[in-house]
Amino acid sequence: MKHLRQLEDQSVYILREAYKHFDNLAMLWSMGKDSTVLLWLARKAFFGHVPFPLLHVDTSYKIPAMIEYRDRLAREWHLNLVVGQNKEALAAGMNHTMGRVVCCTALKTNGLKQLLEQKGYTGVILGVRADEEGTRAKERYFSPRDKHGDWDFRDQPPELWDQYKTTFPPGTHIRIHPLLDWTEINIWEYIKLENIPFIDLYLDKGDGTRYRSLGCAPCTTPIKSTAKSVDDIIEELRHTTVAERSGRAQDEGRGMELLRKDGYM
Amino acid sequence: MVFLIILYKGRLTTMDNQTQKPSENLNIVIVGHVDHGKSTLLGRLYADTGSLPDGKLEKVQAICRQQGKEFEYAFLFDAFLEEQEQGITIDTARTFFIWKGRQYIIIDAPGHKEFLKNMISGAARAEAALLLIDALEGVKEQSKKHGYLLSLLGVRQFAVVVNKMDLVGYRQDVFEGIEKEYREFLGQFGAVPERIIPVSAKLGDNIANRSRAMEWYKGPTVLDTLSLFKKETARSEQPLRFPVQDVYKFDARRIIAGRVAAGRLKIGDHLVFSPSNKRANIRSVEAFNIEPVPTGAEAGQSVGITLDEQIFVERGEIATHQDQLPLVSTAFRANLFWLGKRPLEKGRKYLLRVATKEVDCEVAAIHRIIDTMDLAQQQGSSTVGRNQVAELTLRTKTPIAFDLSSSFEATGRFVLVDEYDIAGGGIVTEMVHDDQEFLREEARRRDFAWVKGEVGIEERAQQYGHRAAIVLVTGGRHTGKSFLAKKLEARLVADGRHAYLLDGENLRRGLDADLSETERSQTTEMARRYGEVARLLADTGLIVVSTTNPFGLAYVEAAQAIRTLVHPTPVIAVHMSKTPEEASPNTDIVLSGPTDFDAATRRILEELKKRGVLAQAIGAKPTFQYSI
Numbered sequence: 001m002k003h004l005r006q007l008e009d010q011s012v013y014i015l016r017e018a019y020k021h022f023d024n025l026a027m028l029w030s031m032g033k034d035s036t037v038l039l040w041l042a043r044k045a046f047f048g049h050v051p052f053p054l055l056h057v058d059t060s061y062k063i064p065a066m067i068e069y070r071d072r073l074a075r076e077w078h079l080n081l082v083v084g085q086n087k088e089a090l091a092a093g094m095n096h097t098m099g100r101v102v103c104c105t106a107l108k109t110n111g112l113k114q115l116l117e118q119k120g121y122t123g124v125i126l127g128v129r130a131d132e133e134g135t136r137a138k139e140r141y142f143s144p145r146d147k148h149g150d151w152d153f154r155d156q157p158p159e160l161w162d163q164y165k166t167t168f169p170p171g172t173h174i175r176i177h178p179l180l181d182w183t184e185i186n187i188w189e190y191i192k193l194e195n196i197p198f199i200d201l202y203l204d205k206g207d208g209t210r211y212r213s214l215g216c217a218p219c220t221t222p223i224k225s226t227a228k229s230v231d232d233i234i235e236e237l238r239h240t241t242v243a244e245r246s247g248r249a250q251d252e253g254r255g256m257e258l259l260r261k262d263g264y265m
Numbered sequence: 266m267v268f269l270i271i272l273y274k275g276r277l278t279t280m281d282n283q284t285q286k287p288s289e290n291l292n293i294v295i296v297g298h299v300d301h302g303k304s305t306l307l308g309r310l311y312a313d314t315g316s317l318p319d320g321k322l323e324k325v326q327a328i329c330r331q332q333g334k335e336f337e338y339a340f341l342f343d344a345f346l347e348e349q350e351q352g353i354t355i356d357t358a359r360t361f362f363i364w365k366g367r368q369y370i371i372i373d374a375p376g377h378k379e380f381l382k383n384m385i386s387g388a389a390r391a392e393a394a395l396l397l398i399d400a401l402e403g404v405k406e407q408s409k410k411h412g413y414l415l416s417l418l419g420v421r422q423f424a425v426v427v428n429k430m431d432l433v434g435y436r437q438d439v440f441e442g443i444e445k446e447y448r449e450f451l452g453q454f455g456a457v458p459e460r461i462i463p464v465s466a467k468l469g470d471n472i473a474n475r476s477r478a479m480e481w482y483k484g485p486t487v488l489d490t491l492s493l494f495k496k497e498t499a500r501s502e503q504p505l506r507f508p509v510q511d512v513y514k515f516d517a518r519r520i521i522a523g524r525v526a527a528g529r530l531k532i533g534d535h536l537v538f539s540p541s542n543k544r545a546n547i548r549s550v551e552a553f554n555i556e557p558v559p560t561g562a563e564a565g566q567s568v569g570i571t572l573d574e575q576i577f578v579e580r581g582e583i584a585t586h587q588d589q590l591p592l593v594s595t596a597f598r599a600n601l602f603w604l605g606k607r608p609l610e611k612g613r614k615y616l617l618r619v620a621t622k623e624v625d626c627e628v629a630a631i632h633r634i635i636d637t638m639d640l641a642q643q644q645g646s647s648t649v650g651r652n653q654v655a656e657l658t659l660r661t662k663t664p665i666a667f668d669l670s671s672s673f674e675a676t677g678r679f680v681l682v683d684e685y686d687i688a689g690g691g692i693v694t695e696m697v698h699d700d701q702e703f704l705r706e707e708a709r710r711r712d713f714a715w716v717k718g719e720v721g722i723e724e725r726a727q728q729y730g731h732r733a734a735i736v737l738v739t740g741g742r743h744t745g746k747s748f749l750a751k752k753l754e755a756r757l758v759a760d761g762r763h764a765y766l767l768d769g770e771n772l773r774r775g776l777d778a779d780l781s782e783t784e785r786s787q788t789t790e791m792a793r794r795y796g797e798v799a800r801l802l803a804d805t806g807l808i809v810v811s812t813t814n815p816f817g818l819a820y821v822e823a824a825q826a827i828r829t830l831v832h833p834t835p836v837i838a839v840h841m842s843k844t845p846e847e848a849s850p851n852t853d854i855v856l857s858g859p860t861d862f863d864a865a866t867r868r869i870l871e872e873l874k875k876r877g878v879l880a881q882a883i884g885a886k887p888t889f890q891y892s893i
Contacts, residue, residue, distance in 0.1 A: 002288060002289055003287055003288060003289050003290045003368060005566075006289070006290055006565065007290065008567075009524065009565055009566050009567040010567075012567040013510070013524050013567045016510050016511055016522055016567070017510070019511070020510065020511050020580065043553055043554075044552075044553045044554070045522075045567070046513065046515060047513065047515065047516075047518070047520060047551055047552075047553050047569060048515075048516075048553050049515040049516070051515065130358075130359035130360070130361075131359075131360070131361050134358070137358040137359050137360060138358050138359075140386070156383065156386075157382075157686055157687060158382040158383075158385055158386045158604050158686075158687050158688075158690075159386040159389070159390075159687070160385065160386065160389045160680050160687060160690040161389050161390075161675070161678060161680075161690075162524075162620075162675070163618050163680040163687060163690070165685075165686070165687060167616075167682060167684075167685045167686075168685055169685055180359065181290070181359070181370055183361050183368070186368075194554060242318060242319050242320075243318040243319070243320070243321070
């Protein structure tokens with residue numbers, strides 16, 4: 001439990017730095033376990049309040065239960081929810097059969113970019129974790145994106161002790177990653193410790209499968225599992241050597257590096 | 266707990282390892298010269314402890330076969346295509362594994378000198394380090410630089426790993442030669458490694474498994490050494506350091522938020538905020554979803570507190586107990602490493618960040634550049650180049666609270682921001698006494714003994730609709746200072762503000778009547794009296810409008826003294842001159858040439874709003890946070 005409080009203290013510190021330095025700040029919320037823990041940490045940092053909007057980039061292919069859960073928490077926790085969607089691409093019939101990287105770029109990366117541009121956000125808080133996949137392991141807590149939203153991983157700013165990059169030229173923005181040091185197990189341990197409400201798609205409801213990572217319905221497949229509670233999940237993760245995102249199609253080949261360079265989450 | 270260890274195809278696995286609940290996290294950084302095998306060591310550590318996800322090893326092996334190159338453990342963590350193609354690590358990667366009840370966050374830092382800023386970013390996060398040296402190549406440039414920087418960054422726990430022992434036939438004399446040379450180098454700045462371990466990361470000698478080829482080595486393996494590193498807990502036993510991160514007023518509570526950098530605090534503690542010298546007792550420790558409600562906090566915790574009195578404190582101040590105050594000055598001496606794209610220059614202005622304080626500063630002196638190869642010192646330089654280390658003196662625009670890095674880690678280190686980027690970092694080695702020290706001490710003693718009525722500053726501000734401030738008009742003779750001051754006073758009062766013109770002449774005939782002519786011509790004492798009167802008026806909640814007329818040409822010195830005595834009341838300095846001239850560094854508004862007094866008045870009102878004195882915040886967040 002002590003290690004969870006250490007992670008919490010660090011994330012809270014980062015969230016407060018972000019709130020102090022960015023006038024136009026927002027947090028991405030995909031309703032998955034990570035960004036929901038992030039949302040909970042914001043309530044910790046600001047003593048029950050969430051003093052910035054929560055953005056959801058809706059691809060229209062999300063699992064319906066996720067949208068219900070989103071709207072319920074937004075109501076109960078008094079959240080300022082902002083939903084964005086790349087309507088042009090959807091109108092033109094964009095879907096995963098046109099290629100996964102193509103579809104992710106159009107509906108997620110570009111959907112996000114449009115939303116950031118419209119609202120002029122200069123700081124965006126995301127729930128990415130270093131242990132998810134290779135390029136995320138190389139992220140900074142405060143990570144600049146250029147005018148096109150692109151990530152220059154070759155020239156990342158120094159990050160010393162608790163001093164982060166909080167000044168940036170006009171037209172660029174900063175991605176803020178308070179969960180970098182958390183692992184998948186930590187997330188579930190924390191959900192248990194704090195009793196955070198989560199979507200039951202993560203649990204086996206009797207058919208011997210559950211989702212380990214949530215994304216769009218066509219590109220996310222459940223894993224074989226009989227975990228019916230948070231305790232079961234934690235127990236399962238302690239023994240597994242299967243990668244968390246193995247059910248996520250976009251990770252195949254060099255998909256993630258290419259996506260993230262162009263501004264994917 | 267009994268560990269069941271199975272040796273299978275050279276791969277060490279413990280049935281129990283991954284299932285054991287970690288009780289703590291430890292951040293470890295791996296550093297060293299390029300190509301000395303840092304990423305390989307990391308890959309090996311994971312493979313040998315069974316910490317890799319299923320199929321990861323096979324996947325990378327398949328990519329290697331496809332590209333027609335030999336598999337290397339380093340490829341497991343060099344995620345960028347470019348890193349694998351060039352065979353070097355570009356940026357720090359963070360990976361995790363659990364071993365014997367502890368979760369390790371391992372930071373693999375690049376060794377190429379091009380990427381020193383990435384190495385430093387990685388090392389700055391670490392609680393312990395492994396420093397690699399190639400047995401064949403021996404101690405190289407970056408081996409030394411990294412060793413020196415670890416010490417500068419405050420990473421005191423580290424082990425040296427002599428890698429590629431297979432390439433030197435596992436010879437003990439080669440190992441001992443490197444050990445001797447490197448220990449001597451480290452000894453020059455007092456660094457002592459926990460262990461020096463001979464290994465072959467590629468072949469797995471002394472990583473997780475004890476090497477059969479080096480029976481002469483009796484010490485622990487790399488994996489055992491990790492277990493020897495201690496979690497830093499001593500910080501809680503130090504005196505309290507609580508830098509204010511922010512002040513929130515989301516609901517009825519006015520919460521002072523921050524992370525305890527050292528020591529402990531609890532409900533009822535009497536806190537002093539430096540450098541403002543404000544004081545109050547802790548009324549509550551605030552938390553969300555914690556039962557029972559906490560009554561205190563210790564080093565490392567991000568918390569919020571409320572005070573028993575509505576005092577105005579802001580980000581950057583350091584709260585402590587009264588008998589253990591931090592240092593306060595406008596100058597300090599430091600050791601700095603520079604990472605900026607352009608060199609650090611003497612006289613140039615930078616933004617200094619110490620804990621949560623941000624303040625403009627300039628480089629007052631560059632004493633010497635330190636060559637990290639041989640620790641030779643080079644004097645007489647007026648710039649510090651990229652990746653160089655230097656000793657220098659920094660001077661801040663306003664006084665700040667800090668500590669020496671030898672006594673407190675978090676409040677004894679700093680970064681410099683050049684334009685948009687963090688371009689350097691360092692540690693405070695010495696406080697430099699400035700000419701305001703005597704007056705600052707007077708102000709501190711006076712503030713600590715100040716007797717207050719029932720009405721606090723916040724209540725007054727609430728009533729008046731504005732905070733107290735001092736507008737000080739400086740400049741040479743006959744520039745219109747008095748005229749502007751009178752005009753401003755009239756405008757403020759007409760707007761319903763509580764403002765008062767403090768004219769030096771009125772002090773001269775009254776308060777200063779006991780002084781002889783000679784004494785009256787001494788700026789120091791005159792300014793001291795003037796400052797104390799201004800301080801009293803400001804305490805009544807007034808906006809004091811004043812000029813430096815009584816001080817003639819000594820106005821720069823006088824203005825500085827007044828500022829020190831009225832601190833932390835905001836001082837808005839307005840400089841007037843007939844022709845354009847260089848104003849002193851703390852000036853907020855410069856008026857030169859023929860003055861449009863109405864426009865000048867408007868500019869001062871704008872400045873008062875910007876500084877949060879007048880309670881209308883326009884546009885962006887005001888510099889001062891206030892609850893009215």
